[in-house]
Structure formats: structure tokens, C-alpha cells
Amino acid sequence: MIACKQVAKALAEHRYYELPWWRRIPMFIHIRLCAMCGEYHQQVIDMQRGVKCYLEHEDTGDIEPACRLSDDAKKRIEAALKEQQ
Numbered sequence: 001m002i003a004c005k006q007v008a009k010a011l012a013e014h015r016y017y018e019l020p021w022w023r024r025i026p027m028f029i030h031i032r033l034c035a036m037c038g039e040y041h042q043q044v045i046d047m048q049r050g051v052k053c054y055l056e057h058e059d060t061g062d063i064e065p066a067c068r069l070s071d072d073a074k075k076r077i078e079a080a081l082k083e084q085q
């Protein structure tokens, strides 16, 4: 399994969805299995996907209906915020 630092570095330098599949798969596995950084990096990926969605729809004027967080993403963010309090 790749190290937490490798996942953090890759997500800091690249957008997850722009990475080739052979780099995303080990990261995906790490994020699912790692208790230390998995939840945080899943939120980073959710945010990157949200930005991508926003940029794709920015010019078409249909940003609001198309760019909403999934219910799963909302629950993860809500849980993380409660954990911080």
C-alpha cells in the first residue's frame, strides 16, 4: 500500500480526476483502508470534483442544478465538522 505522504503529495500537486488510472487505483485503495488520512483525503477529492463540475458548467449558466454535493458527501462533511467541535 502506498504511504499517506504519497497520497497527500499527489492530491496537493494534481487533481484526482486528472491522474491516470494506474495512480488513482492505489490512492483509492489507500483512502478506503487508511484510518489516519482516508476521510480527509476523500473530502479533498469531493471538493476537487465539485470544482471540476463548477468549471464545466460555469459557461452554460446551469451551475446551480448541476453542481450539488451528493447526499453521501454532505453526510461525510457534516460528520467531519461535528467531529471538530
Ligand SMILES: [Zn+2]
Residues within 6 Å of the ligand: 003, 004, 007, 030, 034, 035, 036, 037, 038
Ligand atoms: Zn493514509
